[in-house]
Amino acid sequence: MKLGTISGEPDPVKVLLVDDRPEDLLAMKAILDRSGYEVVTASSGEEALMCLLRDTFVVILLDVAMPRLDGFETATLIRERASSQSIPIIFVSSAIHDVEQIFQACFSAGAVDFLPKPIDPQALRRKVAVFAHLFRQSRELERRAVALREAERKEREFAEAMYQITFEEAPIGIGHVAFDGTWLRVNQRLSELVGRRREELPLLKLEDLVHPDDRAALGDAIKNILAGGEAIRRQQCRFIRPDGSVLWMVVTISPLLDSRGAPVQLTIVEDISEQKRLEESLEASEARFAHLQQSALFGVVFEDPDGTLTGANDTFLSMIGYSHDDLRAGRIHLRDLTPSDYDEVDRRAREELRAQGFSATHEKAYLRKDGRLVYVLVGAAAHGPPERGVTGFALDITDRKQVERERAEILRELRQSVQARDDFLSISAHELKNPLTPIVLMVTSLLAHARKTSEPMTPEWLVRHLEPVERGILRLERLTDGLLDVSRLTLGRLELGAKDVDLSEVARAVVDGMRPEIERARCPLSLRLADQVIGRWDRGRLEQALSNLVANSLKYGAGKPIEIEIEGDEKVARVSVRDHGIGIAAGDQARLFTRFERLVPVQNYGGFGLGLWIARRIVEGHGGKIWLSSAPGEGSLFTIELPRAPGRRRAEGDEGL
Amino acid sequence: MTPEDDSTAPLRILVIDDDADIRDAIRMTLDLMLEDRSHEILTASDGAEALQQLRGTTPDLVLLDLMMPVMSGSELLDVMRKDPRLRDVPVVIVSAWSREAAVTGAQGFLSKPIDMDDLLQVIEKYC
Numbered sequence: 001m002k003l004g005t006i007s008g009e010p011d012p013v014k015v016l017l018v019d020d021r022p023e024d025l026l027a028m029k030a031i032l033d034r035s036g037y038e039v040v041t042a043s044s045g046e047e048a049l050m051c052l053l054r055d056t057f058v059v060i061l062l063d064v065a066m067p068r069l070d071g072f073e074t075a076t077l078i079r080e081r082a083s084s085q086s087i088p089i090i091f092v093s094s095a096i097h098d099v100e101q102i103f104q105a106c107f108s109a110g111a112v113d114f115l116p117k118p119i120d121p122q123a124l125r126r127k128v129a130v131f132a133h134l135f136r137q138s139r140e141l142e143r144r145a146v147a148l149r150e151a152e153r154k155e156r157e158f159a160e161a162m163y164q165i166t167f168e169e170a171p172i173g174i175g176h177v178a179f180d181g182t183w184l185r186v187n188q189r190l191s192e193l194v195g196r197r198r199e200e201l202p203l204l205k206l207e208d209l210v211h212p213d214d215r216a217a218l219g220d221a222i223k224n225i226l227a228g229g230e231a232i233r234r235q236q237c238r239f240i241r242p243d244g245s246v247l248w249m250v251v252t253i254s255p256l257l258d259s260r261g262a263p264v265q266l267t268i269v270e271d272i273s274e275q276k277r278l279e280e281s282l283e284a285s286e287a288r289f290a291h292l293q294q295s296a297l298f299g300v301v302f303e304d305p306d307g308t309l310t311g312a313n314d315t316f317l318s319m320i321g322y323s324h325d326d327l328r329a330g331r332i333h334l335r336d337l338t339p340s341d342y343d344e345v346d347r348r349a350r351e352e353l354r355a356q357g358f359s360a361t362h363e364k365a366y367l368r369k370d371g372r373l374v375y376v377l378v379g380a381a382a383h384g385p386p387e388r389g390v391t392g393f394a395l396d397i398t399d400r401k402q403v404e405r406e407r408a409e410i411l412r413e414l415r416q417s418v419q420a421r422d423d424f425l426s427i428s429a430h431e432l433k434n435p436l437t438p439i440v441l442m443v444t445s446l447l448a449h450a451r452k453t454s455e456p457m458t459p460e461w462l463v464r465h466l467e468p469v470e471r472g473i474l475r476l477e478r479l480t481d482g483l484l485d486v487s488r489l490t491l492g493r494l495e496l497g498a499k500d501v502d503l504s505e506v507a508r509a510v511v512d513g514m515r516p517e518i519e520r521a522r523c524p525l526s527l528r529l530a531d532q533v534i535g536r537w538d539r540g541r542l543e544q545a546l547s548n549l550v551a552n553s554l555k556y557g558a559g560k561p562i563e564i565e566i567e568g569d570e571k572v573a574r575v576s577v578r579d580h581g582i583g584i585a586a587g588d589q590a591r592l593f594t595r596f597e598r599l600v601p602v603q604n605y606g607g608f609g610l611g612l613w614i615a616r617r618i619v620e621g622h623g624g625k626i627w628l629s630s631a632p633g634e635g636s637l638f639t640i641e642l643p644r645a646p647g648r649r650r651a652e653g654d655e656g657l
Numbered sequence: 658m659t660p661e662d663d664s665t666a667p668l669r670i671l672v673i674d675d676d677a678d679i680r681d682a683i684r685m686t687l688d689l690m691l692e693d694r695s696h697e698i699l700t701a702s703d704g705a706e707a708l709q710q711l712r713g714t715t716p717d718l719v720l721l722d723l724m725m726p727v728m729s730g731s732e733l734l735d736v737m738r739k740d741p742r743l744r745d746v747p748v749v750i751v752s753a754w755s756r757e758a759a760v761t762g763a764q765g766f767l768s769k770p771i772d773m774d775d776l777l778q779v780i781e782k783y784c
Contacts, residue, residue, distance in 0.1 A: 430753035430754055430769075431753070433753035433768075433769040433770050434676055434679065434753060434769060435678070436769070436770040437676075437678075437679045437682060437769045437770040437771050438678040438679055438681065438682035439770070440770040440771065440772070440773075441682040441683065441685075441686045441770070441771055441773055441776070442682050442685065442686065444686075444772075444773040445685070445686035445689045445690060445773050446689070448689070448690065448773065449689045449690075464685075465685055465689075468678045468681050468682045468685070471678050472678055472682075475678075516677075520675075520677055520702065558703075
């Protein structure tokens with residue numbers, strides 16, 4: 001088919017005139033020529049048939065009465081030939097005997113019309129024009145049909161070319177799968193995705209490429225399609241490649257019919273492994289985070305940019321003493337959780353968050369709903385820009401803080417006791433110098449005097465001058481004994497005897513022994529001693545304990561009265577020593593009985609600071625108790641309570657130093 | 658016992674210490690060593706008692722212990738330094754604590770146990 005025929009000159013309208021009479025042919029030809037038809041003439045039926053072999057005509061005007069082959073016979077032959085059977089025939093005849101009969105014969109011979117002779121030129125032109133018009137119309141229709149077919153063909157070719165390019169270049173795998181599952185045609189991407197060469201795919205079926213676990217599901221969906229069901233839209237399944245690697249794909253299968261009506265499945269395969277991997281890793285990370293958040297290891301908290309808590313795990317909520325309802329109602333705000341001491345810490349953390357997206361872990365405290373403090377180690381990370389809020393974590397370190405505080409307290413006490421011991425060593429060294437003074441002075445001055453004098457020294461004179469020496473030596477002895485006691489009592493080696501002892505008798509003996517000191521301190525002393533307060537005790541040690549209490553009262557209550565009282569019932573004996581001295585503040589009373597403790601400046605009150613501690617050790621060694629009630633400026637009342645039949649125990653090593 | 662110095666007034670020394678043995682020992686030592694000099698040893702057991710003594714007397718020298726109850730040595734020293742009559746009386750601190758030698762307002766220092774020669778030198782120096 002040539003394109004030229006569509007837009008070229010109109011086809012010449014050919015008319016075949018068949019008549020054995022030349023004048024009739026000429027007459028008709030003349031009429032039709034004028035109308036612009038291409039007129040071919042034949043003078044017999046045979047010639048007409050010859051013309052029909054060479055040409056195609058719009059219409060044939062056929063004379064009925066011709067020698068040999070007449071019009072009817074010729075028409076019959078024309079009709080018998082396929083190439084000419086559809087050409088309309090108009091019979092021309094002058095021998096009209098019976099019009100009805102002629103008509104009948106003409107139409108049964110395949111004529112479409114009839115023209116009588118002599119020819120009416122107008123009728124001839126009109127009838128031929130009808131067929132010429134029909135011919136031209138049909139040719140036009142034919143031309144249009146051809147053009148349409150051509151356009152369709154080009155459209156198809158274009159679509160095919162487009163599909164071909166799309167098919168080959170698509171970033172997704174595309175394949176045509178026959179109804180039996182074999183690959184008909186695949187693109188490069190599909191072969192890459194499934195890891196097979198293109199030429200080997202037609203030997204394989206779709207299901208050969210699918211992971212065994214996903215085969216059944218995909219197979220069912222395909223069966224459903226073949227049964228007229230829905231297409232498969234983006235079904236996820238795993239493909240297994242020859243190297244054993246597994247890829248997650250999403251598969252879309254659309255059922256089509258090919259040109260022969262055979263079912264073909266257009267199969268599109270997209271690699272979603274990366275997406276799947278991201279999803280899985282996101283899920284895993286979310287799961288990890290959720291697990292972390294739900295674990296009770298530490299508190300997790302989400303905060304708005306304005307500091308309102310939007311989420312928190314149980315650990316965090318119980319840490320701060322708020323409920324989930326408080327949280328949901330937006331009633332928890334960082335501001336309220338932060339004691340003002342930590343405003344500065346919070347401010348620094350916020351600055352870090354802004355500057356670097358996280359705040360380094362630091363210690364702070366939260367103010368719980370119940371007003372208590374909880375010490376925490378906290379850190380936070382921003383979710384991105386500031387308006388997206390913050391995730392924080394908090395670890396309760398209250399216990400650790402408590403241990404730290406206790407440790408600091410122990411350290412402080414340790415330092416204190418080391419300091420006290422150093423003080424004690426220093427004080428005792430200096431304290432020894434006081435009794436040494438009369439010894440040194442008297443011995444040197446007596447020697448100097450004796451060396452230069454010639455006068456005799458009377459015994460009375462010598463006694464008078466040597467007495468301070470003797471007393472000094474006695475005091476040195478007592479002091480060194482005291483030092484030994486300290487070491488003994490510290491090591492828990494306090495040996496206590498147990499004999500029947502009258503406590504009132506002990507008190508009397510102590511007071512008698514301390515007469516000179518009591519006089520020196522000018523303290524009026526009153527004794528209220530019950531009769532026969534007897535228990536099984538160590539007399540020497542009780543004397544020591546009591547004399548230490550009295551010495552203490554003399555030292556701090558000089559010039560003021562001192563009252564000593566002994567009483568007892570069947571179970572316990574009680575000793576009380578009251579002075580009216582400087583007194584002791586309540587806060588200081590506890591450490592009063594510790595070793596080397598001295599609550600007043602050393603300038604006013606010398607001494608070891610051991611007396612009360614030794615007294616306590618002795619009393620406790622007897623299973624008794626010693627305590628103090630006092631207030632600054634109001635004097636002190638020391639009380640010793642001793643069981644009369646003590647469950648004796650050995651004094652143990654002192655706590656601390 | 659004949660007074661050989663040209664001073665007719667006896668040398669007057671106030672010894673203040675809460676330790677009676679020390680007071681006695683100082684007094685006896687000075688009695689022995691100042692045999693040939695007219696002297697008077699006054700004693701007090703704390704700052705308050707010393708003030709009583711000082712009310713009627715202006716000593717030539719004060720030997721002052723620091724650690725005493727009721728009124729300590731340094732408190733007494735402060736009082737004395739504010740009294741025009743007592744301001745210029747030489748005061749020698751007697752203490753076991755050498756660090757207290759630096760008590761402001763004192764002229765000298767003797768450390769316990771007191772060395773007799775040091776004691777005599779101090780008296781030589783200030784009297």
